[in-house]
Each structure stands twice: as structure tokens, then as C-alpha cells.
Amino acid sequence: MIRLVALMLLLLAAPAKAEEIVLGLSQDEVAITATFEGSDILIFGAIKRDGPVEVPGDLGVIVTIAGPDEPVTVRKKDRRFGIWVNTESVDVDVAPTFYAVATNRPLDEILSPAEDLNTRISMQRAIRSIGATADEAQSFTEALIRIRGSKGLYQTIPEGVSVAEEALFRVLIPLPANLTEGDYVAEIYLTRDKQIIDLYTTTIPVKKVGLERWLYNLAHENPFLYGLMSLSIAIAAGWGASAAFSAFRR
Numbered sequence: 001m002i003r004l005v006a007l008m009l010l011l012l013a014a015p016a017k018a019e020e021i022v023l024g025l026s027q028d029e030v031a032i033t034a035t036f037e038g039s040d041i042l043i044f045g046a047i048k049r050d051g052p053v054e055v056p057g058d059l060g061v062i063v064t065i066a067g068p069d070e071p072v073t074v075r076k077k078d079r080r081f082g083i084w085v086n087t088e089s090v091d092v093d094v095a096p097t098f099y100a101v102a103t104n105r106p107l108d109e110i111l112s113p114a115e116d117l118n119t120r121i122s123m124q125r126a127i128r129s130i131g132a133t134a135d136e137a138q139s140f141t142e143a144l145i146r147i148r149g150s151k152g153l154y155q156t157i158p159e160g161v162s163v164a165e166e167a168l169f170r171v172l173i174p175l176p177a178n179l180t181e182g183d184y185v186a187e188i189y190l191t192r193d194k195q196i197i198d199l200y201t202t203t204i205p206v207k208k209v210g211l212e213r214w215l216y217n218l219a220h221e222n223p224f225l226y227g228l229m230s231l232s233i234a235i236a237a238g239w240g241a242s243a244a245f246s247a248f249r250r
Contacts, residue, residue, distance in 0.1 A: 021200040029205040044170040057192035060110025067098030068182035074140040090140040094128040097180035102160035112194040152176035
């Protein structure tokens, strides 16, 4: 939210834009069901211009999708006396539960470090550890990116955005099955000479539906009944398996 406010103030202070983003989405929301195994979001759009004006500077298109932010504690393990134990930890104050950044070219070629510092587009900037030292923050941030990256929750897709004739663009971003429920913010940045000239923001709701939603609500609103039902199902399953095994032996 802070980076969005800062960027909007910057854009409002700038002169009238010669180029603007017009966006489309393949789906307006993502439904998590009991059989949900992941999905893909196709983001496509066009660059609207007032006329056939030759705009100087290299064109850059950056697409990010960020899940709900949450604090997280990252721990470091070391081997002591033959066992692995936690030796250090850092509290990460802001870490998106899901984050993907896709670009038409490597990010450092289309976005300046100053712009990245202000808008927090890159993966490292999107994660913030306020109370940690610079070295600790970098080390533990890289560890968090590596861990969540292995689960498909953090993705960097250089040259994943295809741009045709500097007018049309599209990108396909995969969403893993282990998504956190909430509002996912998609932001599309247009850059020239590593400077942001336009921004388009939209929200993609990700929510549980059907049986998954009912079980989630039951577990949070009536945990006693949920536990009783789970115990009953476990007992019934155990009895059924035992009866089937006995019948098979006879």
C-alpha cells in the first residue's frame, strides 16, 4: 500500500501521459475447491497512445501479482551435537504469501534502482525486515525467497511478458495449489528509460468455495463440532478398513 501511494503521488505530479495501459484478465477471481490443483492467470492488454507519437526510450512492461501480506519468522538451523537445532531467527515484518514478478526484459534493464526502492517491485524489495540489520535482512530474505520459491509461491519470470509492436502485451502466471485465501493485487507498470510512466492496478479475489468453504467456516466458527465430526470420520474409516481386512482374510 505504501509503495502504491508513493507511486500515485509521483504520477499525479508528472505531466500528461503519452502512453497508458489498457488491461484484460482471463478470470476475475480464483475459486479454491476441495480438488483445486492450481490455476493460471492470463494477463493481457494494450498500450494506449494519443496518436502515432514516437516516444523515446526503451519500453519496459512489468507485471506483479501479490498475495496478502503477513509477518513471518525465518529461522536458521545448524548441526549441533549431531542434531539440527534453531540457532538464529529474524522476524520479517512484511512478506506477501504469494509474489510473482514478470517482465519483458531483465528487470535491471527496464527499472532503475531508485524506482525499485520507491515502489518495491523486485522480490527482495517486496519483503521487509524492519528490525534486522542489513546483512541479516538480506540473508534471511534470500532464504525465505528460496523456500517459498521451491513451493511455487515466489516466482521471478524474466522475459515472461511478450510485447508485440510495442502495443500489445500478454503474460501467463501460474498459481500453485497452496494459495492463501484473500485479495491478490495485480499491478502492471509501463517504463521508458527505466522510469515508470504508467501504472494499472486491479484486484483478483482468491477464495474457498463449496465444501472447502463450509469446512473452513466450520473449523473457525465451531471448532468443537468440527473436531467431533473429524473424530467420527476417523473412527468410521478405521472400522471400515478393519471390516474390509477381516472379510478379505476370510
